[in-house]
Structures are given as structure tokens and as C-alpha cells.
Amino acid sequence: MNNIARLLRKRPTETEKLLWRYLRSKQIDGFKFRRQQPIDNYVVDFVCFDKKIIIEVDGGQHAADKEKDIERDNYFKKHGFKVLRFWNNDVFKNIGGVLEKIRENCLSRPPLTPPVKGGEFTPLK
Numbered sequence: 679m680n681n682i683a684r685l686l687r688k689r690p691t692e693t694e695k696l697l698w699r700y701l702r703s704k705q706i707d708g709f710k711f712r713r714q715q716p717i718d719n720y721v722v723d724f725v726c727f728d729k730k731i732i733i734e735v736d737g738g739q740h741a742a743d744k745e746k747d748i749e750r751d752n753y754f755k756k757h758g759f760k761v762l763r764f765w766n767n768d769v770f771k772n773i774g775g776v777l778e779k780i781r782e783n784c785l786s787r788p789p790l791t792p793p794v795k796g797g798e799f800t801p802l803k
Contacts, residue, residue, distance in 0.1 A: 679716035686714040686721060693735045693766040694723060700777055701733075709784045720750060725759075729787040732761045733780060735769055760787065 690698065694713065701711040701724055711733075715725045724733040732754055736747075751761045762783060764776050 679719065679721060683714045683716045683721045690714075691735070691737070691766075693737070693769045696773065697724070697733070697735060697764075697769055697776070700773065701780075706777065706781050706784060717754070720753070722754075726784060729784045730759045731780075731783055731787060732759050734761060734763045735766060736763055737766050 690713070698713055700706070701713070704710050709726050709729060711724050711726050713724050715722050717725065717732075722732045723735055725731070734747075747763070751763075754761050760783060762780060764779075769776055
């Protein structure tokens with residue numbers, strides 16, 4: 679997975695490049711995002727681990743293969759992540775709206791808290 683993620687970081691889509699300009703360097707209220715990040719058997723476009731938010735930018739191929747996206751989103755939801763999906767056109771034509779939606783979701787998610795002393799932390803697979 680790490681090799682795939684590395685390759686995807688070297689070859690971002692135009693949509694990913696545009697969105698990354700705004701997500702990198704903690705530009706949205708200090709929240710740190712990573713791009714093309716492996717999580718278990720998946721590589722996500724962007725993730726904020728502090729808020730457990732995953733951002734996916736989707737082109738037309740996702741309209742044809744919705745089942746895989748639903749399965750993937752359910753997997754992440756089961757592990758406490760919230761998945762935000764944006765169409766490429768939305769990113770290009772309404773970047774302000776996309777960024778505001780991301781910001782709102784980051785601000786509305788409670789911060790992760792460490793387990794209670796003696797509690798058990800269960801990492802993803």
C-alpha cells in the first residue's frame with residue numbers, strides 16, 4: 679500500500695492538486711491533512727487523523743462503480759471515520775463551498791481522546 683500511495687502522491691490529478699493547495703500546511707483552522715494516505719487495504723485521497731475525516735474527490739468513474747465506494751465508506755465509518763466526497767466539478771467550480779464544508783465538518787467533530795487509563799486501544803487492522 680505504501681508504494682501505491684507514494685506513486686499516487688507523485689501523480690496527483692488536477693483536482694487533487696487544487697484541493698491540496700488549500701489543505702496543506704494546516705491552512706484550514708490548523709487541521710493537519712495528509713494526502714494519498716494508506717489506511718489498512720485502502721489509500722484515501724486526504725485524511726485528517728485528528729478529526730477522523732477522510733476526503734475523497736471523485737471523477738466520473740465513481741458514478742459507474744458506486745458499490746465499491748459504499749463498501750469502502752462503510753468500512754471507514756465502522757472505524758470511526760467520516761467520509762466527505764466531492765465531485766471533481768465541485769472542486770473546480772466551487773472550491774470555496776468545498777472548503778467551507780470541510781471546515782464545518784472538522785469543527786463539528788469532537789477531538790479524539792486517548793483511552794481511559796487501563797482501557798484498551800484497538801488500532802485498525
